[in-house]
Amino acid sequence: MRVGDPDAFAELFDECARAVYNHAFRLTADWSAAKDVMATTFMEAWRRRDTVDAEGGTLRPWLLGIATNVARSHHRGDRRYRAAASAAAAAMEDVEDHAEATAGRVDDRRTLQATLTALSLLKRPEREVLTLCLHEGMAYAEAARVLGIPVGTVRSRLSRARGRLRRLTDAQLLREKREPTPANRQTQDDRGCAVRSAQEGNR
Amino acid sequence: MNASPSHQPHPAEWTETQSLLPRVERDLPAGRHQFHKEQLMARIHEDLRTTTRPDPPKRRTNPFLRRTVLLPAAALALAGAVAGGFALSSGDPHGGRTALATGPALTTTVGAADAEGAPRLLDRISLAAADTTTPTPREGQYIYIESKVASTYTSSVGDTTSVVSEELHPRQVWNSLDGKDGWLIEPGQTGDEGVTLASEVVMSGAYDVLATLPTDPDALLRRIYRESDATRDHEVPRDQAAFVAIGDLLSESYPPAGVSAALYKAAAKIPGVVAVDDAVDATGRHGVAIAREDDTGERTEWIFDKKTLRFLGERVVVVKAVEDSPFEVGTVVFTSAITQRAVVDANKQVPGGAS
Numbered sequence: 001m002r003v004g005d006p007d008a009f010a011e012l013f014d015e016c017a018r019a020v021y022n023h024a025f026r027l028t029a030d031w032s033a034a035k036d037v038m039a040t041t042f043m044e045a046w047r048r049r050d051t052v053d054a055e056g057g058t059l060r061p062w063l064l065g066i067a068t069n070v071a072r073s074h075h076r077g078d079r080r081y082r083a084a085a086s087a088a089a090a091a092m093e094d095v096e097d098h099a100e101a102t103a104g105r106v107d108d109r110r111t112l113q114a115t116l117t118a119l120s121l122l123k124r125p126e127r128e129v130l131t132l133c134l135h136e137g138m139a140y141a142e143a144a145r146v147l148g149i150p151v152g153t154v155r156s157r158l159s160r161a162r163g164r165l166r167r168l169t170d171a172q173l174l175r176e177k178r179e180p181t182p183a184n185r186q187t188q189d190d191r192g193c194a195v196r197s198a199q200e201g202n203r
Numbered sequence: 204m205n206a207s208p209s210h211q212p213h214p215a216e217w218t219e220t221q222s223l224l225p226r227v228e229r230d231l232p233a234g235r236h237q238f239h240k241e242q243l244m245a246r247i248h249e250d251l252r253t254t255t256r257p258d259p260p261k262r263r264t265n266p267f268l269r270r271t272v273l274l275p276a277a278a279l280a281l282a283g284a285v286a287g288g289f290a291l292s293s294g295d296p297h298g299g300r301t302a303l304a305t306g307p308a309l310t311t312t313v314g315a316a317d318a319e320g321a322p323r324l325l326d327r328i329s330l331a332a333a334d335t336t337t338p339t340p341r342e343g344q345y346i347y348i349e350s351k352v353a354s355t356y357t358s359s360v361g362d363t364t365s366v367v368s369e370e371l372h373p374r375q376v377w378n379s380l381d382g383k384d385g386w387l388i389e390p391g392q393t394g395d396e397g398v399t400l401a402s403e404v405v406m407s408g409a410y411d412v413l414a415t416l417p418t419d420p421d422a423l424l425r426r427i428y429r430e431s432d433a434t435r436d437h438e439v440p441r442d443q444a445a446f447v448a449i450g451d452l453l454s455e456s457y458p459p460a461g462v463s464a465a466l467y468k469a470a471a472k473i474p475g476v477v478a479v480d481d482a483v484d485a486t487g488r489h490g491v492a493i494a495r496e497d498d499t500g501e502r503t504e505w506i507f508d509k510k511t512l513r514f515l516g517e518r519v520v521v522v523k524a525v526e527d528s529p530f531e532v533g534t535v536v537f538t539s540a541i542t543q544r545a546v547v548d549a550n551k552q553v554p555g556g557a558s
Contacts, residue, residue, distance in 0.1 A: 009247055039239045039242065046250070
């Protein structure tokens with residue numbers, strides 16, 4: 001990869017294009033922008049191939065870090081993100097009016113709308129750590145590395161993001177879109193961070 | 204849609220946050236994965252050869268790049284030709300590749316569009332299609348389609364941007380009945396030997412798929428919209444995407460007569476479809492056309508013989524001036540003419556050869 005093997009990049013693209021595209025969507029709330037971010041990310045990755053860790057391992061976090069940076073140029077402010085999220089949600093409604101969507105697609109649409117609504121209530125830095133850690137399953141230390149911020153900052157941003165999201169539980173919008181409370185639902189304390197940190201130590 | 208990622212499980216405590224922030228993923232719009240991959244690879248090969256890093260060329264979206272079969276060849280050709288500055292012949296890393304000459308942009312006279320005449324013309328085309336005899340291939344056989352094609356694109360050399368067209372060149376495509384295997388030879392775009400089209404992603408115009416389509420036009424149209432909505436590029440308006448999807452099923456494929464007839468009847472129900480009094484296919488055959496203009500001033504035309512109403516080919520023409528676009532009205536963005544359709548016994552076998 002570091003030496004610029006084209007086949008390695010082709011493989012990387014096949015493996016990660018979809019993930020980068022969806023990550024970019026969560027950060028921009030705009031499918032079209034997400035496509036641009038995805039394309040630019042791989043071009044950037046190629047240009048910055050010498051920044052890959054020599055020891056190897058999966059390149060996905062590195063790539064998502066680049067994508068996060070690229071995506072920043074696509075949304076300059078929370079208001080704009082909210083506008084894009086509303087537009088994306090409205091576009092989904094629009095398709096719904098015309099098409100005979102299956103039950104599964106309706107579910108996906110609702111879930112996506114709920115996700116957008118939730119994400120649009122966060123600030124950009126919170127959105128970034130949340131999508132990396134929650135959607136992409138990155139450890140705190142890894143997210144910190146790809147974002148170039150201290151681990152403590154990742155943790156505090158996440159904690160704030162989760163706090164904000166938790167306040168949403170009573171919001172009408174989410175309640176009507178989610179199934180009744182799952183039986184295995186966890187209590188709302190902050191042990192998540194502690195468990196998470198322990199796990200992070202194993203990596 | 205995929206559920207959660209498999210590479211690292213979430214701690215149980217995250218379940219609550221996850222229920223607030225569920226994971227839904229989408230695939231890239233049809234054809235986009237391959238398109239962007241090839242742009243990336245063209246850039247990489249170019250960088251490796253020159254060791255300088257020029258800005259990536261700006262090119263406009265070719266509507267045909269959405270197509271499964273056309274995509275690998277066309278995207279490679281455009282990305283490769285533009286990024287490589289036409290240096291395809293010598294020092295090319297792929298070897299065995301015949302360079303494709305380019306010339307001034309192809310232009311045409313824009314035919315007059317008639318919205319009211321479209322249903323009537325499509326009705327006649329449908330009747331003519333129903334009246335033809337199409338072969339019923341046996342398991343293991345391949346559909347062979349030969350055509351002549353050319354694309355137009357913007358080329359940047361230094362600070363100068365110009366619009367150029369490829370020379371008209373042959374294109375040969377083989378597809379297995381299930382649409383999972385095939386071969387493509389297109390000079391300048393694939394190597395001289397061609398490339399495999401083997402893929403787990405079934406080609407939309409695969410014979411087996413076509414043969415199972417409903418022949419009731421309304422049911423067929425519903426299905427086309429449903430499938431197109433699921434995969435279309437969201438920048439493309441819905442009706443245009445459906446129209447192009449039908450064109451894909453009709454052009455580089457060999458549908459049973461009844462299915463072709465139904466596809467034409469379904470197309471007649473799409474808003475914005477027009478009849479065009481005169482259109483020319485890639486080999487110069489004049490005919491009438493069924494067409495639809497998209498929101499960027501480009502019109503996709505299916506061209507038919509005036510008398511027999513047989514499908515001759517397909518092209519995309521700029522019919523409206525767009526601000527800042529180097530493409531003038533009358534530019535032919537893409538053109539194709541089907542020259543042969545046949546059923547053959549094996550991949551890469553040419554009709555009339557070994558049997």
